[in-house]
Amino acid sequence: MKAPMSIIKVCRALRLWRADERGTQLVELALLLPILLMLLAATAEFGRFMYTYSTLAKATRAGARYVVSQPPGTNVAETKNLVVYGNTAGTGTPLVTGLDASKIVVTPTVAANGTTNTVTVGIASYIYQPIFDLGRLANSPTLSLQVNVNASSTMRQLVQ
Numbered sequence: 001m002k003a004p005m006s007i008i009k010v011c012r013a014l015r016l017w018r019a020d021e022r023g024t025q026l027v028e029l030a031l032l033l034p035i036l037l038m039l040l041a042a043t044a045e046f047g048r049f050m051y052t053y054s055t056l057a058k059a060t061r062a063g064a065r066y067v068v069s070q071p072p073g074t075n076v077a078e079t080k081n082l083v084v085y086g087n088t089a090g091t092g093t094p095l096v097t098g099l100d101a102s103k104i105v106v107t108p109t110v111a112a113n114g115t116t117n118t119v120t121v122g123i124a125s126y127i128y129q130p131i132f133d134l135g136r137l138a139n140s141p142t143l144s145l146q147v148n149v150n151a152s153s154t155m156r157q158l159v160q
Contacts (some may be wrong), residue, residue: 041132049128049147053097055105056123056151059083063104063121069158072108072116080104083121098127108157115157122152 063083067075080101081090094100103126109118128147 003040011120024127045130045132045145048131052096052128053149053151056099056126056149057153059095060121060123060151060153063102063106064155067106067121068155068158072119073158076106077101079106079121083123094128096098104151118154118156120152120154123150126150 007149020109025060030146060083063079066082067079072077075088077087077090082088083092083104084094084099085092085102086095090101103123105120105122107120108116109120109126111117128149130147131147
């Protein structure tokens with residue numbers, strides 16, 4: 001018994017439809033694009049964090065270099081300005097967003113005979129605020145990607 005002509009046409013049309021690959025690239029793109037965008041954002045955020053940490057470390061190094069060339073216990077305010085603004089006058093914009101002089105700690109190490117051996121310039125409790133912060137977007141502190149960054153430099157006192 002032969003199948004009616006309409007059933008043969010329908011079967012042929014279904015076979016052709018299954019073999020058709022138009023639109024598969026669009027489906028693959030729709031599946032992979034969110035993953036690729038997340039990887040790109042994570043890479044950019046990691047690079048921004050490393051730039052911020054490097055800037056803070058260089059600023060503390062410059063502050064330590066400045067303070068050890070001064071008489072011990074002097075020019076602490078100028079040192080803090082140098083770390084925050086890049087100049088001792090304290091003018092301009094901070095080197096890193098959210099950094100202020102209250103977060104800069106200048107700690108001399110005093111020897112038994114009363115002379116200063118080393119001076120440590122550090123940044124305490126600087127909170128790195130990422131651009132893509134899930135906690136801020138979801139209004140949830142447990143998902144937050146904020147990181148406490150502590151950079152410090154220690155140098156031997158040159159001037160006694």
